[in-house]
Amino acid sequence: MTAPAEAVLVxxxxxxxxxxxxxxxxxPGALALGPDGVAEPVSGYADGxxxxxxxxxxxxxxxPVEALTLLSARGGYRIAPAE
Ligand code: SF4
Numbered sequence: 176m177t178a179p180a181e182a183v184l185v186x187x188x189x190x191x192x193x194x195x196x197x198x199x200x201x202x203p204g205a206l207a208l209g210p211d212g213v214a215e216p217v218s219g220y221a222d223g224x225x226x227x228x229x230x231x232x233x234x235x236x237x238x239p240v241e242a243l244t245l246l247s248a249r250g251g252y253r254i255a256p257a258e
Contacts, residue, residue, distance in 0.1 A: 180226040180227055180228075181226070181227045181247065181248075181254075182224035182225065182226065182227070182247070182248035182249060183220070183224065183225065183226075183227045183231070183245050183246060183247060183248055183254060184216070184220060184221070184222065184224055184225075184245075184246045184247075184248050185205060185206065185216040185220040185221070185231070185235075185243060185244070185245060185246075186216075186243070186244040186246060187206075187213065187214050187215060187216065187242055187243060188241075188242040188243075188244070189213050189242075191240045191241065191242035192213045192214050192240065192242040193239070193240055193242075194208060194212040194213055194214070195238075195239055196208050196214075197234070197237060197238065197239070198214050198234035198235075198237075198238055198243060199214060201230055201233055201234045201237070202228065202230040202231045202233070202234040204217070204218060204228070204230070204231075205217065205218065205220045205225065205228070205230070205231045205234070206220070206231075206234060206243075214242070214243070223248075224248025224249070225248075227245070227254070231245070232245070232255060235255045235256060236255065236256065241256060243256075244256070
């Protein structure tokens, strides 16, 4: 039996995002570019809590301006990036 995947939220620092689109390409189930060219969470990653995936973890790690933050949907604590 495998452990249930962790439920997470994604926060986008809109002042930092430069609209590179890398996160939307790498984790399209979790992030998309909005009409103003700034990334935004989709499908429950904004507030409902959705499943943590390796693609999402990579997107947070590889954002060129560190605009993405992963939070636990249950505890509210920060998962990534490391402080
Ligand atoms: S990878 Fe970072 S800078 Fe690029 S669109 Fe996503 S949040 Fe914005």
